[in-house]
Amino acid sequence: MYQTKYHKPASIDDAVAALAVAEDGKVLGGGQTLLPTMKQHLASPTDLVDVGGISGMADISVSDGCLTIGAGARHADVAASSVVRDAIPALACLAGGIGDPAVRSMGTIGGSVANNDPAADYPAAVLGLGATVVTNTREIAADDFFEGMFTTALEEDEIITAIKFPIPSSAGYSKFPNPASRYAMVGVFVANGGSGARVAVTGAGQDGVFRADSMESALSSNFSAGSLDGTSLDADGMMADIHGTAEYRAHLVSVVAKRAVTSAV
Amino acid sequence: MDLSGQYRIPADVATVWAALNDAEVLSRCIPGCEELEKESDTEMAAKVALKIGPVKARFSGRVKLQDLNPPHSYSIVGEGKGGVAGFAKGGADVRLTQDGDETVLDYSAKAQVGGKLAQLGSRLVKSTSAKLADQFFDNFSKAVAG
Numbered sequence: 349m350y351q352t353k354y355h356k357p358a359s360i361d362d363a364v365a366a367l368a369v370a371e372d373g374k375v376l377g378g379g380q381t382l383l384p385t386m387k388q389h390l391a392s393p394t395d396l397v398d399v400g401g402i403s404g405m406a407d408i409s410v411s412d413g414c415l416t417i418g419a420g421a422r423h424a425d426v427a428a429s430s431v432v433r434d435a436i437p438a439l440a441c442l443a444g445g446i447g448d449p450a451v452r453s454m455g456t457i458g459g460s461v462a463n464n465d466p467a468a469d470y471p472a473a474v475l476g477l478g479a480t481v482v483t484n485t486r487e488i489a490a491d492d493f494f495e496g497m498f499t500t501a502l503e504e505d506e507i508i509t510a511i512k513f514p515i516p517s518s519a520g521y522s523k524f525p526n527p528a529s530r531y532a533m534v535g536v537f538v539a540n541g542g543s544g545a546r547v548a549v550t551g552a553g554q555d556g557v558f559r560a561d562s563m564e565s566a567l568s569s570n571f572s573a574g575s576l577d578g579t580s581l582d583a584d585g586m587m588a589d590i591h592g593t594a595e596y597r598a599h600l601v602s603v604v605a606k607r608a609v610t611s612a613v
Numbered sequence: 614m615d616l617s618g619q620y621r622i623p624a625d626v627a628t629v630w631a632a633l634n635d636a637e638v639l640s641r642c643i644p645g646c647e648e649l650e651k652e653s654d655t656e657m658a659a660k661v662a663l664k665i666g667p668v669k670a671r672f673s674g675r676v677k678l679q680d681l682n683p684p685h686s687y688s689i690v691g692e693g694k695g696g697v698a699g700f701a702k703g704g705a706d707v708r709l710t711q712d713g714d715e716t717v718l719d720y721s722a723k724a725q726v727g728g729k730l731a732q733l734g735s736r737l738v739k740s741t742s743a744k745l746a747d748q749f750f751d752n753f754s755k756a757v758a759g
Contacts, residue, residue, distance in 0.1 A: 374667075385667040388729050389697040392669070463666060466740065497740055498666035554740040587740050 350392045356401045360484045360507060363397050367505045370395035375507055377459025378422060380451045399458075399507060406456075410435050413515050416482075419458025419508040423447070426457060436477070437613050438519040438537070442469050445523065447530050458508040466497045466556035466587065467531040469523065475557050476537030476548035477519065480512040487512075496555040516541035518571070520612030522604050523551070526591060533592060534600040536560075536608045544568035547605060552597045554587050563605055573606040616742055617721040620750040623758045626709050629716045630684030632757045633707070642752035644745050647671075655681070661693070665741055670698035670730065685709055699728020718750070 353370075357363040367373045373395035376382060385391045399405060405420030408431050415435040417426060426432050427444035446452055446460075446469050460470040461481060474481065474490045481488045483506045493501050502508070516539040523535030532551030539546045545567035547560040566575040581601050586594035622629050632638045636657055640649035648660040655678040662671045674693025681687045685708065692702035703724030710717045726738050 372669075382667050390668045390670060390729060465666065466737070497737070497744060554743060589737075589739060 350389075352386070352393060353395045355395060355397045357397060357399070358401060358403070360399075360402060360509060363399050363402065363507055364484055364505060366395065366397045367507075370397070373397055373505075375399055375459075375462070377420065377456040377462070378454040380447070380455040380459070381463050381465065382459075400456075405458075405509065407510075408432060410515070415439070415513045415515055416510050417457055417513070418510050419461075420456050421458075423452040423455050423457070423460075424449070427452065435515050436513060436519055438521045438539075438611070439473050439477075439513065442473050442521040442537070445469065445521075445525070445530070451530075457511060461493075461511060462500060462502060462508050464494055464498055464500050464556055465531070466553065467526075467533075467535075467551040469521075469532060469535055469550065471557040472532075472535050472537040472548045472550035473513070473521065474511060474548075475559060476521075476546050477513045477516060477539050478541075478543075478546055479514070481508055482510040482512060483508050491559075494557050498556070514541065518612045520608040520610070522607035522611055524600055524604055534597055534604045536601060536605040538563075538567065538605065538608045538612055540567070540571045540612065545571055549581075549601055549605075552581075552586050552601055554585055560601065560605070567609065571609065571612075573609045576602060576606050576609065614724050614726070614739055614742065615721070616724065616739070616746060617719070618743075618746060618750070619720075620718045620754060621712075622716045622718055622750075622754045623714065624716060625714070626684045626711045626716050629709055629718065629757055632753070633687075634678075638753070638756050642749050642756055644748045644752075655679070659693075663695075663745075665737070668698070668730075670695040672698075672701065674701075695728070695730065697729060699726060699730035701726045701730075720746075722746075 355366045371394045374393040376396045376398040405418045407418045408429050423443045423446045432440040479490050481493045519539040521537045523532040534552045535550040537548045545564050547563040550557045562579045566579050581598045583594040583598040586597045588594040636649050636651040640646045645662045650658050657676045660673045672693035672695040676691035679688045688706050690704040694700045705720050705722035708719045
């Protein structure tokens with residue numbers, strides 16, 4: 349066994365201070381990745397800083413064409429939120445399809461985005477909607493935030509406080525889940541907004557979530573599933589594992605992208 | 614798990630070969646390397662700390678160089694133990710070819726990962742390995758180019 353010190357700060361400042369003095373501290377959101385990892389002794393942080401007790405961290409609101417979701421909002425809350433359902437229904441639908449009920453009841457949007465698992469759902473929405481990640485020190489555009497598998501622009505002691513999603517004219521998300529884990533084998537988020545279409549793909553790329561440029565240009569001229577006929581992605585750089593080859597995943601991206609466009613509202 | 618790749622390094626074959634056998638250069642280029650000691654001309658011991666997402670594991674391992682054909686090719690075999698995290702062992706064939714001012718490095722590796730890392734991380738082991746290899750050769754190209 350190893351010892352871990354548990355902190356439950358009441359403010360972001362206290363959380364940052366606790367992290368700063370910790371020898372090997374970790375921010376604890378909903379714990380749906382970190383706790384199983386710790387149980388397996390694959391990580392043994394000296395300090396856990398639980399940001400779940402900070403007031404306002406889970407607020408959801410709309411203003412100036414932007415939907416803001418607090419980093420501590422749990423997947424089940426986002427899925428059920430009438431504010432999210434009205435503003436960006438695809439996002440509520442995505443949250444409702446993450447993992448299983450246990451994961452959705454505990455897991456948070458901030459935790460998922462900070463972890464940047466290459467097969468997680470939320471990174472596709474954040475990148476696909478061109479959202480802004482708000483931290484205790486700055487705002488980071490989605491395009492600059494995701495830096496590769498499990499890697500983000502976050503500094504060691506930086507904490508996500510909220511995600512700001514610009515509300516698109518329409519958006520859709522579709523995924524082909526692994527039947528056991530519900531992680532995306534391939535998940536595609538499409539959004540049609542003022543500056544054209546955005547397409548973000550999760551689960552498929554070796555470097556985590558990425559934008560599919562060729563699909564974006566096809567959809568920007570005509571936002572319909574038919575526009576994607578003939579667009580295909582290179583299998584190079586796609587993930588390959590026991591569940592599927594790189595070629596299989598590349599093909600799935602086209603199939604799932606069409607479903608996402610068809611489902612877009 | 615099989616892994617292969619090709620990198621172009623802006624230096625001649627002799628320089629690249631020397632760097633590939635230089636423990637100091639290698640320790641600077643191996644992602645997460647905390648210690649690398651040359652025990653003989655063909656054996657090295659290393660301590661590497663890997664941090665991938667939530668996982669943090671420290672491996673200590675031994676590497677042996679075989680089938681040396683300086684400065685054109687060699688094979689590396691090694692194994693590492695990461696405590697409760699599991700173990701990794703494998704080998705790589707490395708070939709160097711001069712192309713103008715540059716050296717083309719080809720490698721093909723076979724690796725096995727076992728223990729908890731393999732159980733829990735099976736969907737990510739290959740991507741992670743490819744990423745680490747890329748990081749290493751990226752660092753290595755820069756180190757050799759000076």
